[in-house]
Amino acid sequence: MKTVACIIDEGFAPFEFGVACEAFGLDRSDDGVPNFDFRVVAPHPGAVHSKLGFSVNVEHDLSFAYEADLVIFCPMPRERWGNVDARLIAVAQDAVARGAWTMSVCSGAFALAAAGVLDGRRATTHWMYSGVLAAMYPQIDVDPDVLFVQDGRIITSAGTAAGIDACLHLLRIELGAEMANRIAKRMVVPPQRDGGQAQYIDRPLPAVAGDSLSDISAWAVQNLRDELSVDELARRAHMSSRTFARRFRSEFGMPPATWLTRQRIVEAQRMLERTDLGLEQIAAETGFGSAAVLRQNFTRVLDTTPSAYRARFSCTAAMAG
Structure with missing residues (x-):
């Protein structure tokens, strides 16, 4: 384009x-x-x-x-x-x-x-x-x-x-x-809000800024390689899993598991562009666990394979030059 x-x-x-x-x-x-x-x-x-x-x-x-x-x-x-x-x-x-x-x-x-x-x-x-x-x-x-x-x-x-x-x-x-x-x-805007995110929030969020889940989401992005279950995130937010899942969907427009998958894919995109790491290592670093799981999720969301994406967008050669 x-x-x-x-x-x-x-x-x-x-x-x-x-x-x-x-x-x-x-x-x-x-x-x-x-x-x-x-x-x-x-x-x-x-x-x-x-x-x-x-x-x-x-x-x-x-x-x-x-x-x-x-x-x-x-x-x-x-x-x-x-x-x-x-x-x-x-x-x-x-x-x-x-x-x-x-x-x-x-x-x-x-x-x-x-x-x-x-x-x-x-x-x-x-x-x-x-x-x-x-x-x-x-x-x-x-x-x-x-x-x-x-x-x-x-x-x-x-x-x-x-x-x-x-x-x-x-x-x-x-x-x-x-x-x-x-x-x-x-x-000065978020790099990615998924297209399926709600245009508006059905119910008002709590007025206290400290109740926002932004701190939890930021922590999750820094720890994508770990096994991040809803229960673990809810525990860190000091909520029940059910309350956390409801609040998370209201604030982010999607379930926690879907959001985590999208964040892992974004990080995988970055690594495919900026590094020469193999798919197994990228899968481990992004929390997918294996190249097969990374490939399955990457293809489902982006409609292309990790290898094809790297072939098109890799900038490691330019960086080396």
Whole structure:
């Protein structure tokens, strides 16, 4: 992925637009991160007004979107959900047809839905709008509870900050975990929140900050090679296993065992990129125990083998040079 087109139109949402610019438009070459040819495009170049009363000057029309490796659809005003610009529909259809990455942030999903490219697919948008999307387009499997959904080479994300998670997810696919983590560090955000994490918490967390499970999760990440059972984590949190599991799912959006597996995979990605260690040793260091178990979990979550991942993203040769 080398070229990125970010589409905005009248009434665009500044924060979500800024997320796309931050993730793909900044020069981070001083951190070893490759740059993208990032361009903001619009159906009508010139002054494009945001929903907050200011405008940005867009130099490019939609031509670049027809050749970009990634096309991003920013949120659109509610009044245009049922009347999407035909030019945006054409861009979405072209991007999907030629196999480009296609991403929507928040209500940008309505443009993809109008183009028909989400038919028969799973998708998401902001939880406040998911019912409208499902009612307007019943052929789409709308998931109202998740941060983002990847279906093939189409990524739809929920509102506001979930766009950051979707962008980092794609950057991790294209550049590897190490580069994505560097970008996340510069953005001062968590390097990975799983797409299946809930958009919002069903019940309020306790008001006392000390009751947060962040200390336990941080300790677990530092001790992934150990056999970390729910009972052990619950004991350290001074809770019953049942209470801990319920609290953990509420705070992190998934069961403790699923979260631990994802953290172990993230660490395995880092080691595959940054070291020459064999799979058995990586499996031991990350708590999987054996190369076979590492391979099984890695392939299930990332849809590629550890060896294939290392072949694509290893930077040990560059480090040695």
